[in-house]
Amino acid sequence: MSPSEALSQFKSYIQLEKNYSKHTVREYESDLLDFFAFLQSEGIKSLHEVEYIHARLYVTKLYDESLARTSISRKISAIRSFFKYGNREFGLNESAFRSLYHPKKEERLPHFFYEKELQQLFEATEDDSHMSLRNRAILELLYATGMRVSELTSLEESDIDMRIGILRVMGKGRKERYIPFGQFAQDALEHYMDVARSKLMKQSKHTFVFTNMRGQPLTPRGVRYILTDIVKKASLHTKIYPHMLRHTFATHLLNNGADLRTVQELLGHSHLSSTQIYTHVTKDHLRKTYMNAHPRA
Known part of the structure; x- marks a missing residue:
């Protein structure tokens, strides 16, 4: 199954069964498309080939792009959820992203009005x-x-x-x-x-x-x-x-x-x-x- 076909099924799953909002579905789709583009640039043609080293390289790339830690954490969550679903439905190996730690959140106090x-x-x-x-x-x-x-x-x-x-x-x-x-x-x-x-x-x-x-x-x-x-x-x-x-x-x-x-x-x-x-x-x-x-x- 191609990444695009797997993504289409995953989107239906989080929309219909998980009741995710339209905004969350769009973000997950964007995160996964970005990850698929990375895999293509690394010469990875099948999702079954993804290993822990590819997950580490991808996260390193995100840090090199100076993304906020919250954005990186969200991308890890999106990809981890996708592979967990893919493991159950298509037999994908989900261990690559399951082993990654989420980056520690930056302590930022919320802004408010007096x-x-x-x-x-x-x-x-x-x-x-x-x-x-x-x-x-x-x-x-x-x-x-x-x-x-x-x-x-x-x-x-x-x-x-x-x-x-x-x-x-x-x-x-x-x-x-x-x-x-x-x-x-x-x-x-x-x-x-x-x-x-x-x-x-x-x-x-x-x-x-x-x-x-x-x-x-x-x-x-x-x-x-x-x-x-x-x-x-x-x-x-x-x-x-x-x-x-x-x-x-x-x-x-x-x-x-x-x-x-x-x-x-x-x-x-x-x-x-x-x-x-x-x-x-x-x-x-x-x-x-x-x-x-x-x-x-």
């Missing part, structure tokens, strides 16, 4: 144009719920219960969770839905909550563009990406006394270790506050 910065962002969306009403609803909802941008853009009208202030999102691995949201987000969302949404949709018909200027469902790229525009209007000298509001959501909750398990549940993290990085952020915040406020610090 409350004064957030207030400037909200003030930048205060006019009554249809676009501003939509943008404010997006900003309020991302901060109020900590949802991922893909979860925001896939949100449908039936997912929101305004009566009790809860929305349903479909997270990674098609895992469903419910997130409460407060009065500020509810007011912004209701104002957008009642006044602006139908005007922006024009002749389009769909059930997605957020729409672009042409009336089509908003994309994650569109949300990034909107947030960048809000930062410019707020005259903040910083870059913004949707995940920063997710980081801000988690950090502010922990700073104000929320317990780690609750934050884990709200974020939809499978493992508590993914949430624990925010405890480092809050400790850093506490230390800075102490150093600035204590007379003998």
Whole structure:
């Protein structure tokens, strides 16, 4: 079986049986195509010929290209999953990548907004144009719920219960969770839905909550563009990406006394270790506050 045929079957498997998101499937496909190109450059014509030495050479090549450790780790995971599947279905030798260690992750603390910065962002969306009403609803909802941008853009009208202030999102691995949201987000969302949404949709018909200027469902790229525009209007000298509001959501909750398990549940993290990085952020915040406020610090 050729690599392309094996890849096609593997894609179907992770889409239909493993319920991987479209984004993850695209990344896995890209990682595997890159690995297949490497094998071809090394004169390896069959996947059955792949050995540990080829895996080591490939990872060395990735380091030589100065890829981030997280990217290298993801590629190893993608190829390891492919060979595990290939071992079961086509008799491939999976030991080559199973023996590799994942590179140690770089310790990078997540970036977040302070409350004064957030207030400037909200003030930048205060006019009554249809676009501003939509943008404010997006900003309020991302901060109020900590949802991922893909979860925001896939949100449908039936997912929101305004009566009790809860929305349903479909997270990674098609895992469903419910997130409460407060009065500020509810007011912004209701104002957008009642006044602006139908005007922006024009002749389009769909059930997605957020729409672009042409009336089509908003994309994650569109949300990034909107947030960048809000930062410019707020005259903040910083870059913004949707995940920063997710980081801000988690950090502010922990700073104000929320317990780690609750934050884990709200974020939809499978493992508590993914949430624990925010405890480092809050400790850093506490230390800075102490150093600035204590007379003998």
